[in-house]
Amino acid sequence: MRKKELKLVVTFHTTADAMAMEKACKADQIPGRLIPVPRSISAGCGLSWCALPGEEDAIREEMKKVGIEEEALHQVMV
Numbered sequence: 001m002r003k004k005e006l007k008l009v010v011t012f013h014t015t016a017d018a019m020a021m022e023k024a025c026k027a028d029q030i031p032g033r034l035i036p037v038p039r040s041i042s043a044g045c046g047l048s049w050c051a052l053p054g055e056e057d058a059i060r061e062e063m064k065k066v067g068i069e070e071e072a073l074h075q076v077m078v
Contacts, residue, residue, distance in 0.1 A: 007078040008053045009035075010063075011043035011071040018047035024066045025049070030058050041074055050078060 012018045022034050032051030037043045051059060053075055063070060 004077045006053055006075055008051050008056055008059070009038060009041065009074045009076050009078065010049040010051075010059060011037055011041060011074070012045045012047065012049075013069065013071050015045050015047055017068050017070075018045055018049065020066065021049050021063065021068050024062055024068070025059075028062060030062055031055060032059070035078070038076055038078055040076055041072075043071055045071070 010021070012021065018034060025032055032049050032055065034047050035050045037046055037048045041048070049059070056073065
Protein backbone atom coordinates (compact mmCIF):
# COMPACT_ATOMS: atom_id res chain seq x y z
CA MET A 1 0.00 0.00 0.00
CA ARG A 2 1.18 3.48 -0.84
CA LYS A 3 2.26 5.83 1.91
CA LYS A 4 -0.06 8.85 2.04
CA GLU A 5 1.47 12.26 1.52
CA LEU A 6 0.21 15.82 1.16
CA LYS A 7 -0.96 16.53 -2.39
CA LEU A 8 -2.65 19.33 -4.26
CA VAL A 9 -5.98 18.06 -5.61
CA VAL A 10 -7.87 20.08 -8.20
CA THR A 11 -11.54 19.24 -8.70
CA PHE A 12 -13.60 20.15 -11.75
CA HIS A 13 -17.23 20.83 -12.63
CA THR A 14 -17.19 18.40 -15.57
CA THR A 15 -15.34 15.32 -16.73
CA ALA A 16 -14.54 17.19 -19.96
CA ASP A 17 -12.62 19.81 -17.94
CA ALA A 18 -10.69 17.08 -16.12
CA MET A 19 -9.75 15.40 -19.41
CA ALA A 20 -8.75 18.75 -20.94
CA MET A 21 -6.54 19.40 -17.90
CA GLU A 22 -4.77 16.06 -18.39
CA LYS A 23 -4.20 16.75 -22.08
CA ALA A 24 -2.88 20.28 -21.48
CA CYS A 25 -0.57 19.29 -18.62
CA LYS A 26 0.89 16.36 -20.52
CA ALA A 27 1.51 18.57 -23.57
CA ASP A 28 3.32 21.20 -21.47
CA GLN A 29 5.06 18.62 -19.22
CA ILE A 30 3.42 19.79 -16.00
CA PRO A 31 3.67 16.95 -13.47
CA GLY A 32 0.57 15.32 -12.06
CA ARG A 33 -2.09 12.79 -12.93
CA LEU A 34 -5.83 12.23 -12.98
CA ILE A 35 -7.20 10.38 -9.96
CA PRO A 36 -10.68 9.63 -8.64
CA VAL A 37 -11.84 12.40 -6.30
CA PRO A 38 -10.75 11.42 -2.77
CA ARG A 39 -13.57 10.46 -0.40
CA SER A 40 -12.75 13.37 1.89
CA ILE A 41 -13.69 15.82 -0.89
CA SER A 42 -17.13 16.31 -2.39
CA ALA A 43 -17.11 17.27 -6.06
CA GLY A 44 -19.48 17.32 -9.02
CA CYS A 45 -17.12 15.43 -11.33
CA GLY A 46 -15.62 12.10 -10.29
CA LEU A 47 -12.11 12.98 -11.51
CA SER A 48 -9.48 15.31 -10.10
CA TRP A 49 -5.93 16.38 -10.94
CA CYS A 50 -3.34 15.38 -8.36
CA ALA A 51 0.07 17.07 -8.06
CA LEU A 52 2.62 18.17 -5.51
CA PRO A 53 1.63 21.27 -3.51
CA GLY A 54 4.60 23.19 -4.95
CA GLU A 55 3.09 22.93 -8.45
CA GLU A 56 0.06 25.12 -7.62
CA ASP A 57 1.27 28.21 -9.49
CA ALA A 58 2.11 26.21 -12.64
CA ILE A 59 -1.26 24.46 -12.51
CA ARG A 60 -3.20 27.70 -12.06
CA GLU A 61 -1.27 29.26 -14.95
CA GLU A 62 -1.97 26.25 -17.20
CA MET A 63 -5.70 26.32 -16.40
CA LYS A 64 -5.84 30.03 -17.19
CA LYS A 65 -3.90 29.49 -20.43
CA VAL A 66 -6.29 26.82 -21.75
CA GLY A 67 -9.50 28.21 -20.23
CA ILE A 68 -10.26 25.50 -17.68
CA GLU A 69 -12.12 26.52 -14.54
CA GLU A 70 -11.53 24.44 -11.43
CA GLU A 71 -14.28 23.69 -8.96
CA ALA A 72 -11.81 23.92 -6.06
CA LEU A 73 -8.19 23.37 -5.06
CA HIS A 74 -7.51 21.27 -1.98
CA GLN A 75 -4.45 20.15 -0.07
CA VAL A 76 -5.17 16.66 1.23
CA MET A 77 -3.38 13.51 2.27
CA VAL A 78 -3.59 11.12 -0.67
